[in-house]
Amino acid sequence: MVELLPLSDIEPQAVETLLDAAFGPDRFGRTAYRIREGVDAVPALSFAAVEDGALIGTIQCWPVAHRAADGTATPLVMVGPVAVRPDIQRGGHGRALMAQMLAAAETQADSALMMIGDPEYYGRFFDFTADATGAWDVPGPYEKRRLLARAVNGHSLPTHAGMIGPR
Numbered sequence: 001m002v003e004l005l006p007l008s009d010i011e012p013q014a015v016e017t018l019l020d021a022a023f024g025p026d027r028f029g030r031t032a033y034r035i036r037e038g039v040d041a042v043p044a045l046s047f048a049a050v051e052d053g054a055l056i057g058t059i060q061c062w063p064v065a066h067r068a069a070d071g072t073a074t075p076l077v078m079v080g081p082v083a084v085r086p087d088i089q090r091g092g093h094g095r096a097l098m099a100q101m102l103a104a105a106e107t108q109a110d111s112a113l114m115m116i117g118d119p120e121y122y123g124r125f126f127d128f129t130a131d132a133t134g135a136w137d138v139p140g141p142y143e144k145r146r147l148l149a150r151a152v153n154g155h156s157l158p159t160h161a162g163m164i165g166p167r
């Protein structure tokens with residue numbers, strides 16, 4: 001049976017091992033890591049999938065912000081990484097982790113959600129789109145079509161130009 005638990009219940013090294021398996025050990029160079037450099041994950045929006053005591057999936061969310069050239073800052077929550085152990089991908093665990101996070105975000109997110117991810121997955125199942133992000137920038141290489149966002153818990157998205165970075 002698969003249990004969804006707060007990620008804070010899990011040994012941090014087990015999380016790192018799973019992320020290495022899902023993304024490769026060179027994952028730290030990814031633009032997503034620069035966007036949330038130096039901040040701690042949001043405990044209420046970060047979860048683990050555990051099967052028979054073994055960690056099989058994780059989702060983490062981070063406090064970030066959109067900053068316009070005039071200094072105006074809009075808080076956002078960055079979603080991801082979402083990771084499922086490679087040998088059991090495509091078994092519904094990623095969707096279950098995302099659904100758990102979104103249910104928590106509906107009542108607890110302090111701002112709208114953003115992420116870098118495949119619209120074919122996060123759009124198709126979870127209503128993330130690039131509609132609001134065309135004028136946004138991030139600190140590193142990225143594909144515009146993969147810079148996604150979604151309003152949640154009454155928090156709308158900024159659509160003006162701005163840089164996304166740690167909050």
Ligand SMILES: CC(C)(COP(=O)(O)OP(=O)(O)OC[C@H]1O[C@@H](n2cnc3c(N)ncnc32)[C@H](O)[C@@H]1OP(=O)(O)O)[C@@H](O)C(=O)NCCC(=O)NCCS
Pocket residue numbers: 022023080081082083084085088089090091092093094095096116117118120121
């Ligand atoms: C992406 C990931 C989290 C999805 O979780 P999962 O448990 O493997 O997938 P699910 O069972 O929830 O969803 C399966 C469905 O999503 C589709 N899907 C999965 N990954 C996809 C992707 N990157 N793009 C498009 N569709 C995708 C599958 O085709 C499947 O669709 P189907 O039911 O019509 O066949 C997981 O595969 C993973 O950890 N991948 C490596 C790390 C990664 O790329 N993470 C995402 C970036 S933050």
